Amino acid sequence: xxxxxxxxxxxxxxxxxxxxxxxxxxxxxxxxxRFPDSAQYMNQFVIHSSLDIVEEAQWMxxxxxxxxxxxxxxxxxxxxAFLTPSGTRFLLLHQPPQPPSTSxxxxxxxxxxxxxxxxxxxxxxxxxxxxxxSPQTEEAVRQFMNEVYENYVKTIMSPxxxxxxxxxxxxxxxxxxxxxxxxx
Amino acid sequence: MSTTKASRIGEELWxxxxxxxxxxxxxLTYGTIVAQLCQDYDSDYNEVNKQLDKMGYxxxxxxxxxxxxxSNVGRCxxxxxxxxxxxxxxxxxxxxxxxxxxxWTSDNNQFSLIFEENPLADFVELPDDGRAxxxxxxxxxxxxxxxxxxxxxxxxxEAHFVSDVLRGDDTTxxxxxxxxxxxxxxxxxxx
Numbered sequence: 001x002x003x004x005x006x007x008x009x010x011x012x013x014x015x016x017x018x019x020x021x022x023x024x025x026x027x028x029x030x031x032x033x034r035f036p037d038s039a040q041y042m043n044q045f046v047i048h049s050s051l052d053i054v055e056e057a058q059w060m061x062x063x064x065x066x067x068x069x070x071x072x073x074x075x076x077x078x079x080x081a082f083l084t085p086s087g088t089r090f091l092l093l094h095q096p097p098q099p100p101s102t103s104x105x106x107x108x109x110x111x112x113x114x115x116x117x118x119x120x121x122x123x124x125x126x127x128x129x130x131x132x133x134s135p136q137t138e139e140a141v142r143q144f145m146n147e148v149y150e151n152y153v154k155t156i157m158s159p160x161x162x163x164x165x166x167x168x169x170x171x172x173x174x175x176x177x178x179x180x181x182x183x184x
Numbered sequence: 185m186s187t188t189k190a191s192r193i194g195e196e197l198w199x200x201x202x203x204x205x206x207x208x209x210x211x212l213t214y215g216t217i218v219a220q221l222c223q224d225y226d227s228d229y230n231e232v233n234k235q236l237d238k239m240g241y242x243x244x245x246x247x248x249x250x251x252x253x254x255s256n257v258g259r260c261x262x263x264x265x266x267x268x269x270x271x272x273x274x275x276x277x278x279x280x281x282x283x284x285x286x287x288w289t290s291d292n293n294q295f296s297l298i299f300e301e302n303p304l305a306d307f308v309e310l311p312d313d314g315r316a317x318x319x320x321x322x323x324x325x326x327x328x329x330x331x332x333x334x335x336x337x338x339x340x341x342e343a344h345f346v347s348d349v350l351r352g353d354d355t356t357x358x359x360x361x362x363x364x365x366x367x368x369x370x371x372x373x374x375x
Contacts, residue, residue: 157208157307159215160222169309 240328
């Protein structure tokens with residue numbers, strides 16, 4: 001499973017982003033997306049294209065965690081969203097490792113071969129890595145979002161941070177990485 | 185007066201005589217002041233340090249009066265006692281922290297205050313412009329407060345920070361040195 005996490009301001013300006021891989025079931029925490037390395041911007045395209053749905057979903061109920069809201073089938077990318085009360089959006093794109101048989105998504109054959117080892121973990125359907133829409137995954141993502149939210153609040157309390165500024169704090173980045181390792 | 189007695193006085197006063205306010209209010213207010221100074225002085229951090237020290241000096245000169253009124257303690261016999269009084273009573277009643285007094289020089293005129301916690305610096309991360317980490321002493325207002333307060337009780341001191349966890353150091357340490365006791369000066373005689 002590979003993840004791309006981004007924070008967007010209420011006016012959709014990107015404040016923070018990070019790519020990482022799963023650390024569960026033997027993962028090494030390094031992101032391996034199906035897009036070739038030259039097309040990593042696809043993550044941003046996919047994630048930003050879900051913003052319309054976020055804006056629809058945000059009024060549906062009072063929850064901050066909107067769960068899995070969008071799927072981009074060509075890349076098997078799943079998007080979960082979390083809204084802070086002030087309208088900052090946390091978006092997480094997750095992409096399960098590619099099973100060896102499918103090769104329709106444009107990932108190079110070199111890339112997909114590197115997944116063959118990891119994809120054996122798909123066998124257990126309850127593991128977070130295997131099934132992006134299972135309740136277990138929703139719960140893990142919720143925990144992750146909450147932990148990031150907590151650290152986000154602390155970070156924006158810093159007097160040198162101004163509303164709408166890019167978050168460059170190395171401490172925050174470390175905390176997000178740690179939360180990813182812990183929950184995803 | 186021993187260190188433990190000073191701590192006891194501090195505890196007692198903190199419990200009975202002091203009005204408490206929300207710590208985050210203090211933290212955010214002070215943080216805003218520092219951030220604003222950095223902006224006003226165009227990130228000239230040496231100047232910001234100086235301004236913070238000056239603000240502290242003005243606070244200290246008045247705060248000592250409040251301190252003496254609340255604590256009702258008498259004159260300290262020596263500088264060691266003064267140090268304990270600052271750490272265990274002064275910081276305790278105004279900020280509910282008790283920095284450790286340590287690293288005395290042999291002539292008993294210089295010591296260090298080690299701050300294990302610092303309410304002013306919660307949430308703070310220094311700007312990452314490559315200079316703030318080396319130049320800005322975020323809590324420099326403390327130096328001025330001590331200087332101002334002690335000057336009003338006939339002690340001229342010099343105080344500066346030597347390390348700060350905000351800069352990535354292991355401890356937050358302030359060095360305080362006694363310059364001289366200020367003798368009462370007679371007004372110039374009128375001829």
